[in-house]
Amino acid sequence: MAAKRDYYETLGIDKKSDKAAIKRAYRKLAKKYHPDTNAGDAHAEEMFKDVTEAYNVLSDEKKRKLYDEFGFAGLQEGFSEEAARQASHGGFGGFGGFGGNGAFSGSYSSNGEPFTHQEFHFENGSADMDDIFSMFGDMFSHGGNSYGGWSTSRNSGFTGNSSDWSSFTGSGHSAGHKGSDVMADITISFDEAVFGCEKSITLQDPSTGRTSTLSIHIPAGIESGKTVRLRGQGNPGRNGGQAGDVLLKVNVTPSKEFERKGQNIYSTIRVPFTTAALGGKARVHTLYGDVECNIKAGTQAGSRIRLRGKGVSGMKNPNAKGDQYVTVEIQVPRQLTPKAKEALEEFRRVS
Known part of the structure; x- marks a missing residue:
């Protein structure tokens, strides 16, 4: 199974497309892959689901913004936009842990001499020690310079405690992502x-x-x-x-036989008119095999029979099962023998 495709690629559009272009692309593909015109075509069914999902995201301004910035992760339940930005852009002027895309600029002094304002840009990766030394230039070419309690030199690197390193990078001692x-x-x-x-x-x-x-x-x-x-x-x-x-x-x-709502299951049985009127028994299919149910005399069409514990197990507690609700339909014979018809005519007369 392939990983999920980019939503723009799925609709065949680019990231600059406006709402009208998104809608046009969706309508064209939805018509092409609609199940009504592709009965039994599993590929068309999957494509229809994909283009519909892509349209639902890209046509929603808020969802599209999250997707453009954070990808599929931004659409997950419980996703924190604030936490994600802190992870990606936290720390020194917005480039958390020297990773991702960003920039840093500022003015510094070394050995009592002022530095000219410097700026450092980085893309698609993490800045390593060489990047850091390049960023601060001569600040690291002399021993005894410091930032937040850190002594620096190109050869010896940094010395200090982890809290100082956190204040320096905004990420903590580890730069792993x-x-x-x-x-x-x-x-x-x-x-x-x-x-x-x-x-x-x-x-x-x-x-x-x-x-x-x-x-x-x-x-x-x-x-x-x-x-x-x-x-x-x-x-x-x-x-x-x-x-x-x-x-x-x-x-x-x-399922063709059962409908599920939560842990409960719903199904239908058809019983003969005589069984509904006089009472009797009926065989009912369940998830766990057939059972025989009592049909009370005078049962009406649409009545429900409840089968306790014949529903679906809970994911957290397998022993807690839902119920099955069986709707009774009355089966009316399409043709009657002369004798049966005569008996029903008598029934109608006396009732």
Whole structure:
């Protein structure tokens, strides 16, 4: 399974496209891949989902802003825009830990002599010690210079305590950065969602083309739209930082027999008119096999039978199951024998 494609690439537009261009691109692709015109085409179904998801994000001004700045991570539940900015731009004038993109400028003095105002720009990576020395020029060519309690020289580097280093860089002693998360989708059957399953997924790095296969446990009771996190399986970190995670969005195919709402299951049975009127028994399909239910005399169409504990297990507590609600439909015979018709005519007369 390939990692999620860039939303702009999915719609075939560039980042400068306005709302009108986004809508035009979506309408064109949605018409091309719509399920009504591509019945049974799994690829078209996936493409329709992808273009719809891309449109929902890029047509929303707030979501688009987050996506443009932070990528897919900015759209995750619980994402903190403030924390992300601090991680990426915290510290010295906005270039946290000498990493990412940014700039630093200022005036400094060394050995009592003033420095001319200096400015340093960096892109796509972390500044190492050589970068730092280049940034501050002669400030590091003489021993005995200091910043926040740090003694400096090009050969010996920095000496001091970790709190001073934190004040200098805004990041702490370690310059490691966690790798970015990878987002992907997986589709499972209704039964696999109810009972849990083991799956394998293949992810492809779009930048290198390399693939990796991961084994994933889907917990029993998961619902469509939920996300499974594979910690440490995402993109590698920088400067010794830990790897990112894989965020796997689960899509569950619907069942033809059951409808699910939370942990409860809903189904329908059809019973003969005579059983509904006189009472009797009816066989009901459940997730755990067939059961025989009592039908009370005089049962009306639309009545519900509750089967306790025949629903879906909870993800946090497998022993806590929902219920199954069975709606009763009355089965009316399309044709009657003369004798049956005569009996019904008598029933109508006496009732």
